[in-house]
Each structure stands twice: as C-alpha cells, then as structure tokens.
Amino acid sequence: MEINKKFFYVTTPIYYVNDVPHIGHAYSTISADILARFKRLSGYRVFFLTGTDEHGSKIEKEALSRGITPKELADNVHIKFKELFNSLDISYDRFIRTTDEDHIETVQKVFSELFTKGDIYLSDYEGWYCIPCETFLTEKSLVNGNCPECGRLVEKIKEKSYFLKLKKYEDRLLKHIEDNPDFIKPSFRKNEVISFIKEGLNDLSVSRTSFKWGIQAAENPEHVIYVWFDALINYLTGAGYLYYKLNLNQDKSINELNKLDKSDKLNELSISRENNFINYFSTAHHIVGKDILKFHTVYWPIMLLALDIPLPKTVFAHGWWLMDGKKMSKSLGNVVNPVEIINKYGEDPLRYYLMREVTFGLDGDFTVKNFTTRYNSELANDLGNLVSRLTAMIKKYKNGVVPFSAEINIDLINYAEYLNSSLNERYENFEFSKILEEIFLFINKVNKYINDGAPWKIDLNDEAGIRLLDSILRSSIVSIYYISYFIYPFMPKTSDKINTLLNIKSFLLCNEFVPAEDIFKEGFKISDENIMLFPRLTDKS
Ligand SMILES: [Zn+2]
Missing domain, CATH: 3.40.50.620 (HUPs)
Incomplete structure (x- = not known):
C-alpha cells in the first residue's frame, strides 16, 4: 500500500x-x-x-x-x-x-552545478538596486528615479557579478506555461507573466560583493549569492535535494548516507525524503503573494530547467x-x-x-464588523448551536446512546456525499471560500431538518413517534460527523472538539474518511462532556 x-x-x-x-x-x-x-x-x-x-x-x-x-x-x-x-x-x-547548514550546502551545490554547466558566468554588473525589495532594476523601470515597487530611492551599483542565463530558457519556459494550465494560478495571472517574458529577459545577476551577510559562492568567496537565488532554493533543500544528488552522483546507499551525520535532526529529515525527492518535488504547490509571482514563475522555473528538475505543479498567487x-x-x-x-x-x-x-x-x-458578524452568525449560531443542541438531545432522550436501527434521511446524506466527492477538485483549484460556503449550506440544511422535525413535539408514547425521533437523531449525528470532517482542514481545533463530543478520534489521526456506519455502531455512546465551540461575542469583548 x-x-x-x-x-x-x-x-x-x-x-x-x-x-x-x-x-x-x-x-x-x-x-x-x-x-x-x-x-x-x-x-x-x-x-x-x-x-x-x-x-x-x-x-x-x-x-x-x-x-x-x-x-x-x-x-x-x-x-x-x-x-x-x-x-x-x-x-x-x-x-x-x-x-540552516543543509540549506547553505544546497545553495552552494546548485550554484556550482550551474556554474560548471555554463549557465552561471562571471561578468560586470552596473545598474540600480532597491535594497528594501532586494531587487535589481533596469533604468527604464524606475519611476522618477525611485523603485517602481516601493517608491523608495534606489542605489547605483557597479561591481563584478555572477549572472544566470535566462534568455537561453525563455522559449522552453513559455512553452511550459502555455502547455500546463495548472502551472500559474489563478489563470488571470498568467498573461502578466507571459508578457513579462515576451518583453525579453536579461540575464540575472546572482551574486553581490558589496556586503557580507549571505551564502558565499564556493568558487569565489568574495561573492555572496543573491538573496532570491538563495531563498528559492529552500524548496529544493526541504524536499531533500542534497541527498538525492549525493545518491545519484556517488551511488551511495541510504545506509551510507545515514552514517553522514546521525546527530543532525535536519539531515535525518532530508534523508527520509531522499528516495522520494522527485516524487515530492514534481507535485510542489508553491503558495505565494502576488507581489512575488515573477520570482516564482520566471527565475525559479528557469533555475530548475537549468538543473534538469521537473517544474513544480502549481504556483498560486494570492x-x-x-x-x-x-x-x-x-x-x-x-x-x-x-x-x-x-x-x-x-x-x-x-x-x-x-x-x-x-x-x-x-x-x-x-473589517472587525464583518469578522464579528461571521463569528456570531455562522460559527456561534449556525455551527455551534447545531452541535450543542443535538448532543443535548441525544443525552436527554437517549441517555447519550446514538439510535442504531433508524432510517437515515436520504437528502442529507446525498448532499454530504456530493460535497465529499467534490472536495478534491475544489482543493486542487484552491476554492477555499466555495468549499466553506457549501459546508455551511449543509450545516443550515441540518438545522432546518431538525427544526422541521421538532423532536421536542414528537409524541414518544407512540411507536411511530420513537422511530421518527430515532431517525432525526441518527441522521443529524451522522451529518455532524460529516461536518466535523469537512471543517477539519479549516478549523482543526473545532473539529477536534466536535469529535471529543461525539466520542471519536481526531481526524489528525486519520488518513481516510471512515464511513459513519463503521463509527456509530449498535450501542455507541457520545461523550458526557459539554464543550462550548464558540462563545458568543458581546460588544464588550
Ligand atoms: Zn523597492
């Protein structure tokens, strides 16, 4: 498996x-x-x-x-x-x-690889640099002599510098972007990247000699490696690139690698991923702010193309x-x-x-107003009340035991199953807001179902009345189990509290959704505990 x-x-x-x-x-x-x-x-x-x-x-x-x-x-x-x-x-x-030591080593290794390959070369750099943005700027991109991003004064720099060849990979990068609609998301960001590339890429200066705080180029310790070149490589370090390369180039067995430095926790982490570097890296989802999209969709993929590593699956700019x-x-x-x-x-x-x-x-x-409105109406009212009144009813009418042989409401289960089956695609598309919207539609369906069924009005002296009550309670508790599962990625602590109330283990410990019928078996009892999920906010709080 x-x-x-x-x-x-x-x-x-x-x-x-x-x-x-x-x-x-x-x-x-x-x-x-x-x-x-x-x-x-x-x-x-x-x-x-x-x-x-x-x-x-x-x-x-x-x-x-x-x-x-x-x-x-x-x-x-x-x-x-x-x-x-x-x-x-x-x-x-x-x-x-x-x-971190393994990161420093990875950056130096990547720099050396690209230097050996001829994709990094030494030349002269003369131009503008914005220190707050750590960005090289061309003359024409300046706005009244200032940085176009932050508006601050830029500095003129003239020094020896190593350069990364960008132009060489321009066509391959454009083709990759056009062939892989998942590479840049949201899709409306794609055109700004494409037009930036099509304006023509100048080779990127990837080292500095004017300050000391950075990773030295092993070839020439006078040079510290450009902070963006350094930073982007963290994604390789994290996935275990160093050990992947060691294994590839020197044919070392994992056992030998393990001997390298057993005391180093970070190395152990990397070693555990070593065999799966490509498996992990080719699925990479980089989440970034829209202001750093260019670094992740132009410079970064070119570095990877030069290293002959599969490109990340998606760069998402929020x-x-x-x-x-x-x-x-x-x-x-x-x-x-x-x-x-x-x-x-x-x-x-x-x-x-x-x-x-x-x-x-x-x-x-x-806005604080929108925050408190959502808190009170959606979290405290819709979700919090649903859980507290249903668990209270099961304790009151059933002594905490979830009714077993009871008819399940098919509309609720169908909706929950529809939601469940749509999740993977929605997450792949980063549709977080949409997922939550649908979860709360479901929560309100369950609320309405309980209100319409009105267990407190049912005549319990009657066999049919008891069957109806059991059906409402079981359908609702199964629904809450689904809800806890649905909200877990967004609100793990709340999901844990619900699971504690339901007397089931945290979803943190699960790697699949266990069907409700395997949980709520005959005689299953919910917890005696009372936990308030979302205390209502007052104006004073
Ligand atoms: Zn700036």
Missing part, C-alpha cells in the same frame, strides 16, 4: 526576518496548512514546508541599526514566526531557515489584505496583528474568516 501512496508537497514563501509577522504571513501559511491537512486526511504522503529567509543586505543593515549581528536578528525574529504558526495550529513538517479599505501600513497604524486576534477570539475563527471572506487569489478587506 505504502508504495502506491500519492505524494503532495506544499510550500509557503519563506518569510523575511526584518520584521515581525503580520496577517499576510498568517494568510499564506494557513492556506498551505489547509491543503496539507486535507491531503493527509485523503491518504497522501504530504510534506509541508515553511520557514524564514534570513540573508541579504536589508537584514545586515537592520541588524547593524539594532546593534546586533544579522544571525542574532534572525534568531530573534524567526521565533516570532514559529510562535505565530504554533498558535495558528500550523502543521508544517519542517520550518526551514536559510541559515491577494493582499486591506484594512477597512486601506492598505495596511505601520504609518497608518492599521496593521492587523494576528496574535491579538488569536488571543481574543481563538485561532479557528481567524482561519475561518480569512478563508471564507474572499475568493482565494483576490484582495480582501479585513
């Missing part, structure tokens, strides 16, 4: 450690977590990678201004990301740091969050702090709101 398992590799961008995490970081990472959880629950072998991008002149300058070393800055800030991801229940398999219609910025003081929201409302309402409020891929507007 193990051999036939399907692979799934999902990544977030790695986050720059010059600032503490904000809602955008939470957004990318939650979406990747949702995919990872769904795929694990569907029996895939999943590898979920996130982490921090820790090199570059921006970090060097920031550290200098704080009077600490760049590594100290990275050590301090990367913890903030880990803390946020833990409080958001992010189920990453590895948190990679670009200062939108940005505004706050009350305005761009979030420190100067406006309207930056949404995810930690504050989690402390106040819990992580699941935040995960839910971000995924439900806007179609993934478009920009969203974060």
Whole structure:
C-alpha cells in the first residue's frame, strides 16, 4: 500500500526576518496548512514546508541599526514566526531557515552545478538596486528615479557579478506555461507573466560583493549569492535535494548516507525524503503573494530547467489584505496583528474568516464588523448551536446512546456525499471560500431538518413517534460527523472538539474518511462532556 501512496508537497514563501509577522504571513501559511491537512486526511504522503529567509543586505543593515549581528536578528525574529504558526495550529513538517547548514550546502551545490554547466558566468554588473525589495532594476523601470515597487530611492551599483542565463530558457519556459494550465494560478495571472517574458529577459545577476551577510559562492568567496537565488532554493533543500544528488552522483546507499551525520535532526529529515525527492518535488504547490509571482514563475522555473528538475505543479498567487479599505501600513497604524486576534477570539475563527471572506487569489478587506458578524452568525449560531443542541438531545432522550436501527434521511446524506466527492477538485483549484460556503449550506440544511422535525413535539408514547425521533437523531449525528470532517482542514481545533463530543478520534489521526456506519455502531455512546465551540461575542469583548 505504502508504495502506491500519492505524494503532495506544499510550500509557503519563506518569510523575511526584518520584521515581525503580520496577517499576510498568517494568510499564506494557513492556506498551505489547509491543503496539507486535507491531503493527509485523503491518504497522501504530504510534506509541508515553511520557514524564514534570513540573508541579504536589508537584514545586515537592520541588524547593524539594532546593534546586533544579522544571525542574532534572525534568531530573534524567526521565533516570532514559529510562535505565530504554533498558535495558528500550523502543521508544517519542517520550518526551514536559510541559515540552516543543509540549506547553505544546497545553495552552494546548485550554484556550482550551474556554474560548471555554463549557465552561471562571471561578468560586470552596473545598474540600480532597491535594497528594501532586494531587487535589481533596469533604468527604464524606475519611476522618477525611485523603485517602481516601493517608491523608495534606489542605489547605483557597479561591481563584478555572477549572472544566470535566462534568455537561453525563455522559449522552453513559455512553452511550459502555455502547455500546463495548472502551472500559474489563478489563470488571470498568467498573461502578466507571459508578457513579462515576451518583453525579453536579461540575464540575472546572482551574486553581490558589496556586503557580507549571505551564502558565499564556493568558487569565489568574495561573492555572496543573491538573496532570491538563495531563498528559492529552500524548496529544493526541504524536499531533500542534497541527498538525492549525493545518491545519484556517488551511488551511495541510504545506509551510507545515514552514517553522514546521525546527530543532525535536519539531515535525518532530508534523508527520509531522499528516495522520494522527485516524487515530492514534481507535485510542489508553491503558495505565494502576488507581489512575488515573477520570482516564482520566471527565475525559479528557469533555475530548475537549468538543473534538469521537473517544474513544480502549481504556483498560486494570492491577494493582499486591506484594512477597512486601506492598505495596511505601520504609518497608518492599521496593521492587523494576528496574535491579538488569536488571543481574543481563538485561532479557528481567524482561519475561518480569512478563508471564507474572499475568493482565494483576490484582495480582501479585513473589517472587525464583518469578522464579528461571521463569528456570531455562522460559527456561534449556525455551527455551534447545531452541535450543542443535538448532543443535548441525544443525552436527554437517549441517555447519550446514538439510535442504531433508524432510517437515515436520504437528502442529507446525498448532499454530504456530493460535497465529499467534490472536495478534491475544489482543493486542487484552491476554492477555499466555495468549499466553506457549501459546508455551511449543509450545516443550515441540518438545522432546518431538525427544526422541521421538532423532536421536542414528537409524541414518544407512540411507536411511530420513537422511530421518527430515532431517525432525526441518527441522521443529524451522522451529518455532524460529516461536518466535523469537512471543517477539519479549516478549523482543526473545532473539529477536534466536535469529535471529543461525539466520542471519536481526531481526524489528525486519520488518513481516510471512515464511513459513519463503521463509527456509530449498535450501542455507541457520545461523550458526557459539554464543550462550548464558540462563545458568543458581546460588544464588550
Ligand atoms: Zn523597492
């Protein structure tokens, strides 16, 4: 069975450690977590990678201004990301740091491979550079002499530099984009990438000599490797590229590889993936913000084409969050702090709101009013009340035992089965909001079914009345079991609470959906516990 398992590799961008995490970081990472959880629950072998991008002149300058070393800055800030991801229940398999030893080695190896192959060469660089964006700029792209992205002053740079050949791969990249509709998503992003490539690609400068904080080129330690070249390679490091190459080139057995460094946890992780590098990497789903799409759909695939590695399956660019219609910025003081929201409302309402409020891929507007409305009406009322009143009824009428030989409502089950069968395709298309919309349609069908059936009005002195009650209770509890399964990727903690109430194990421990009839067997009893899923918010809270 193990051999036939399907692979799934999902990544977030790695986050720059010059600032503490904000809602955008939470957004990318939650979406990747949702995919990872769904795929694990569907029996895939999943590898979920996130982490921090820790090199570059921006970090060097920031550290200098704080009077600490760049590594100290990275050590301090990367913890903030880990803390946020833990409080958001992010189920990453590895948190990679670009200062990790195996990553440094991977970057140097890739650089050397491409240099040996002639796809990287030494030349002179003269041009403009935006330090905050870590981006090289052409003269014509400047806006009034400033960076077109951030509007800040750019610096003139003249130095020796290594260059990556881009033009050589232009046609192959265009063909790949056109032949693979899944490669760039949402599809409306495709044209901007294609027209960028068709304007003609200049070879990319991939090293610097003007600062020190970065990975040295093994060929020439004067040069530190361009931070984007370094950062993108994290996706290879995470999938175990180093060990894949070692095995390929030197024909080392896994046992020999295991001897390399047993004490190193990271190496062990990579070794465990070594044999499956291509299996994982060819399924890669890179989730990125729309501002870094070009790096992931032009430079990155060209690096991979040059390395002769299959390209990732999908690069998905999501939108940005505004706050009350305005761009979030420190100067406006309207930056949404995810930690504050989690402390106040819990992580699941935040995960839910971000995924439900806007179609993934478009920009969203974060408003406290919409957040609390969704919390109160959808989470507390529709979902929370359904679970609490149904479990209360089973305790009241049946002493906690789920009725066994009872007729199941066919409309509810058909809808649940339809939803279940549509999930994989919807997740593949990143239709998070649509999935949640349909789950909540189902929740409200169950609510209506109970209201219409009105168990509290049924005459229980009558045999037919008892049969009707049993049918309503069993149909509803089976529906809640489906609901818990459906919401698990989005709201894992809430799903766990429901499963505790139902007296069944967490979906975290499952790699498939177990049919309801195998769970609610004769005499099955739900838990005695009372858990409030979503306490109602008042104006004071
Ligand atoms: Zn800039």
